[in-house]
Amino acid sequence: MICVNCGDAVHGRANSRGRGPDIAWYAHCHPCAALVADQMERLDALPEGSGVALYRCRTCGDHRICRTSWRTRCHVCLDERAAGYALAAGVRLLGRIPHDLALGAQMRRFAGLTPTDAISVRAAAEFQAAVALGAELDRRRRDGWTDVTGDVHGLPWCGERTGNSSHGTWGVHERCGAWQRLRDRACPQCLPEPGDRSFAALQDTSYLLYLVRHRGLLKFGVGGARRVRQHLLAGAELVEVVEGRHADVIAAEAILKRQKREAAVPLRTWRTWRMPASFGVGTEVVRAGVPIRLANVLTNGRDVTARFATGERLTGT
Numbered sequence: 001m002i003c004v005n006c007g008d009a010v011h012g013r014a015n016s017r018g019r020g021p022d023i024a025w026y027a028h029c030h031p032c033a034a035l036v037a038d039q040m041e042r043l044d045a046l047p048e049g050s051g052v053a054l055y056r057c058r059t060c061g062d063h064r065i066c067r068t069s070w071r072t073r074c075h076v077c078l079d080e081r082a083a084g085y086a087l088a089a090g091v092r093l094l095g096r097i098p099h100d101l102a103l104g105a106q107m108r109r110f111a112g113l114t115p116t117d118a119i120s121v122r123a124a125a126e127f128q129a130a131v132a133l134g135a136e137l138d139r140r141r142r143d144g145w146t147d148v149t150g151d152v153h154g155l156p157w158c159g160e161r162t163g164n165s166s167h168g169t170w171g172v173h174e175r176c177g178a179w180q181r182l183r184d185r186a187c188p189q190c191l192p193e194p195g196d197r198s199f200a201a202l203q204d205t206s207y208l209l210y211l212v213r214h215r216g217l218l219k220f221g222v223g224g225a226r227r228v229r230q231h232l233l234a235g236a237e238l239v240e241v242v243e244g245r246h247a248d249v250i251a252a253e254a255i256l257k258r259q260k261r262e263a264a265v266p267l268r269t270w271r272t273w274r275m276p277a278s279f280g281v282g283t284e285v286v287r288a289g290v291p292i293r294l295a296n297v298l299t300n301g302r303d304v305t306a307r308f309a310t311g312e313r314l315t316g317t
Contacts, residue, residue: 003029004157007084023071024064025153025165032081036073040064046179052167054149061261062133063149063283065167072167075133075155078122082157089159090125102300106248109297110255128159130254134222136161137169138250140182143226145171146280148182172280174230203247209298212236216288219279220260222253228308234276241308242294244301252298256284259297263290 001010001019004026011018020033040055043063055064057074066072078086097104097119108115110130111123136152150169154162169182210228211220214236221227232238244252263286279285286292295303 001027002085003027003032005029005032005079005083005086006081007086008032021071024066024073024155025163026157032079033071035079035081039073039077040066046170050181052170054170059261060258061264062130062257065149065151065170067167070167072151073156075152076126076129078126078129078156082122082125086157087121087125089128089157090121090123092159093124093128094119094121105299106251106255110251110258112259125159126156127254129156130258131251132160134250134254135247138222140169140171141223143224143230144174145182146174146278147172147283174277177277203245205246206243207246207249208241208243208304209249209252209294209301210241211239211292211294213239213288214276214279215274217275217279218286218288218290218292220253220256220284220286220292220294222249225308230278231276234278236276236278238305238309239292240294240303241305242298242301243304244298248298248300252294252301253284255297256292256294260284260286260290260292263287 002008003010005028008029010020010027010029013019014022014027020028020030022028023033023036039058041058043054043056045054046052051067052065053068055066055072056062057077059077060074062074062076064072064075093103093107104119105115107119107124107127108117110127111119113119133152133155137148137150140150141148148169148171151167152161153165154160170179171182172179207222208224208228209220209222211218212228212231218239219231219236228238228241275285295301
């Protein structure tokens with residue numbers, strides 16, 4: 001058996017002399033486990049007795065669900081010991097750049113590089129993990145649910161979901177305001193939600209990347225016209241809406257999350273701002289002074305802000 005992160009051989013059972021603790025479903029050596037021991041911060045958001053907890057990465061701010069008796073790590077962030085198998089998805093993605101220049105531009109924006117900078121294998125692997133995470137969560141996202149967070153088996157090392165095992169997907173149902181595990185997309189306290197969608201089928205359909213403002217905060221996100229209107233009806237002000245291919249919108253959201261991670265409003269201050277209910281607990285929320293231009297991350301999108309502001313129906317769910 002090998003450490004999933006660095007490829008070194010490990011022996012024995014988890015937490016033995018020859019093997020560190022298992023983290024996020026995979027075996028780790030002791031040095032790799034120690035490197036990420038404090039990577040995730042536990043947030044006391046989920047109901048007591050649920051058996052799982054919500055964690056936030058101290059580096060990028062992304063969230064992950066994990067059983068309280070287990071250990072986890074960020075879906076996206078790798079580290080200086082990541083090697084071999086852990087970087088293979090990045091190697092594969094870099095091999096596509098000569099045939100897909102737009103993909104290379106997306107990765108450079110994600111990594112904060114100039115158009116002429118070389119893209120590291122680690123940056124490419126983290127971009128692939130971020131897009132895979134966005135796609136998995138969007139597959140479960142529905143109007144009426146906020147702060148959808150899950151546990152994707154295989155990330156950050158594989159670049160895609162590799163197993164059905166999961167600690168579950170949770171979100172806040174706006175109608176009742178409760179954190180709940182998403183089972184069959186239905187809230188047990190409310191009427192059922194619409195059926196499932198396939199990301200593969202959606203990737204070429206139109207989708208929205210939006211930016212709204214409320215008091216001293218900006219909120220960005222993805223969804224359909226109904227999602228944007230929910231924010232406006234809750235008192236937010238429209239700033240910008242860009243329409244593009246579903247797959248490109250998901251990638252653009254991952255880029256924004258990475259670019260604005262240091263500007264995210266700390267959890268402990270969110271409630272003091274009296275945010276609209278549609279903002280949930282403040283995922284993808286930054287202070288209003290932070291410069292955001294959606295067209296800079298969704299470069300092949302179409303600005304539909306004016307059309308939306310006039311009340312004309314946009315393409316989307």
